[in-house]
Amino acid sequence: MPEMNRRAVLTVGAALGLAGAVAPSAAWSWSPAGSVAGAGAGVDPQWVWDDEIDRIIATMIQNGQTAQVNAAMDGWVNNWQPVPSGLPPELSGWLDTHMKMPAWADMSKLRRAADFNRRKDTYLFMIYGVGGGIMSTVIPREARSVYHSKGGADMQDRAAKTFSFGYDLSDINAFETTGEFRVTANRTRLVHAAVRHLLPQSPHWQASGHDEQIPISNHDILVTFHSTGTFAHKKLKEWRVPMSRADEEAFLHSWQVALHFLGVKDEYIPASWDAAHAQAAQILTPVLSPTNEGKVLAEVLLGLIAQIDLGLTRGFLNEFVRYQLGNEVGDWLGLKRDYVSAATIRVGWPTYIAFREGLLPVMPANFYLFDQLLRAIAMAFLNRGTSGTTTAITIPDMNRPT
Ligand code: HEM
Incomplete structure (x- = not known):
């Protein structure tokens, strides 16, 4: 690998706090012993897709x-509704x-996860909405797939749909019969199957410099999990947000079941946070890199938040991205510096957390800034929050035309 990329891997890995960042290696070496299945053939998940549903959906489109x-x-x-006729x-x-729920799903852990998601929703919202959302734009395979697929042309709608996935996963009843997540996850799985059929037919995707013949492998889905769930776990620890061990395990468990529903084979789903962080160091950190598509997507996403005028400046938003993802990523995306906001965030965010967690008796002066950021993200992407309706996830039948 060129020296520049190797350096980028190491510095980005350090900025994201991912221990043991390694350069991409041709060989998949993560052991299935660390998975929820506890064993497996050890086939590289880069070559594993979702064969049965991919074939059914391809036939449906054809x-x-x-x-x-x-x-x-x-x-x-x-979840209680029968499969439609x-x-x-x-x-x-x-x-x-x-x-159906996997046999290894533990409902008491999932209920705890739902409660944890409710207690920590502010931080999770910031991590998924700003950190994970923007990190997806420096994951080349994801950025190119999203940009060149149908939804890439309307990022507000797409982001709202992705938020509805997170919203349904975090819901107190997510996996219960009264919840919605099992339906949402299956609908998403059908969309991914459609993308696997459609995207290879896109001349724009073919010309983009992509490095896989069929998108959204099990490997790619795991990468996205690490840019969201594993990244959230890392940041919550780093920001010293109080969490019990049972909370951490429950939070992981809700992601394990989510990955299962998205079609990731059990032998690749990490059984512990240690195993997850080790897998992330192997498959997420080394692939982070800018692309033309990712730069456009990041600009669109940040523009959507910044245009909600709640007194927030674009500089503040840029710096909150840099605070979470590091300067290397900020520079890749060309995010203009605002050193005053950077200083405000560096001091203000830890104080904001301490106050919210009841560890500070007096409300910090900049409290409102972070509250406004939260509201702006919600207003930009969570249209369920304002209109009360769910953005339905529907199967695409075409790619982005231009
Ligand atoms: C669609 C979630 C992994 C690419 C969707 C949708 C959701 C979602 C909720 C439906 C929204 C919509 O239709 O716009 C997730 C989750 C993932 C994951 C939770 C992993 C934890 C990936 C990966 C890729 C990818 C790894 C590509 C490398 C896409 C594309 C669409 C899509 C291209 C369709 C957009 C369109 O409508 O044209 N995903 N996804 N996703 N996802 Fe994923």
């Missing part, structure tokens, strides 16, 4: 049935099987 399937799934929201029989049979 038969021109996408609109009919989306219409049939309209109103299919809650009017779907091709193979698809409804597949959904019947895949709506």
Whole structure:
């Protein structure tokens, strides 16, 4: 690998606090002994997709049935609802099987995770909304897939749909029959299957310099998990947000079950946070890098938040990204410096956390700045919060045209 990239891997790894950042290696060496399955063949997940549903969805698109399937799934929201009628029989049979919880899911842990998500929602919102969201733009495979797929043309809508995934996962009833997450995750799995069929037909994606023939492998989904869940765990620890061991384990468990529902094989799903961080150091840190598509996506996402005029400056937002992801990433994305905001965040954010956690008796002077940022993210992306409606996740039948 060129020396410049090797240096970037090490400095970005250090900035994100990912221990043992390593250069990309051709060989997959993460042991399935550290997975929820406890054993496995050890096949590199880069070559593992979602064969059965990929074939079913490709046939559905080729038969021109996408609109009919989306219409049939309209109103299919809650876990208790039966799989809708009017779907091709193979698809409804597949959904019947895949709506079930894995045998290893622990409902008491999942209930604790829901409570944890509620208690820590402010920080998680900031981490997913700013940190993880912008990190996705420096994951080349993800940035190129998102940019060149249908939803890339309307990032506000896409971000709202992705937030609805996070919202449903965090909900107190997420996995219960009264919750929505099992439906949301399965709908997402169908969208990913469609993207695997459609994106290779995009001349723009083909010309983008992508390095895989079929997108969204198990490896890629794990990378995204590490840029969200594992990154959140790392930041919460770093920011000294109080968490019990049981909370940490429960939080991981909700992601383990989510990954299962997204089609990641159990032999790749980390069984512990240690195993997750080790996997992240192997597959996330080394791949971070700027792309033209990622730079545009980051600018669109940050612009959507900044345009909500709550007195926040774009400089403050830029610096909050740099605070979470480091200056190397900030420089890749060309985020203009605002040293006053940088100093305010460096001092103010830890104080904000301490006050919220009841460790400081007096409200800090800059408290409102962080509250406004939270509101701006919510207003930009969480349209459920303002309109009360869910943004339905629908199966695309085309790529981004331009
Ligand atoms: C669609 C979540 C991994 C690329 C979606 C949607 C959700 C989602 C909720 C539906 C939103 C929409 O239709 O716009 C997730 C989660 C992941 C993950 C939770 C892992 C933890 C990935 C990865 C890639 C990817 C690894 C690519 C490398 C896409 C694309 C779409 C999509 C291209 C379709 C956008 C369109 O409508 O055109 N994902 N995703 N996702 N995802 Fe993912």
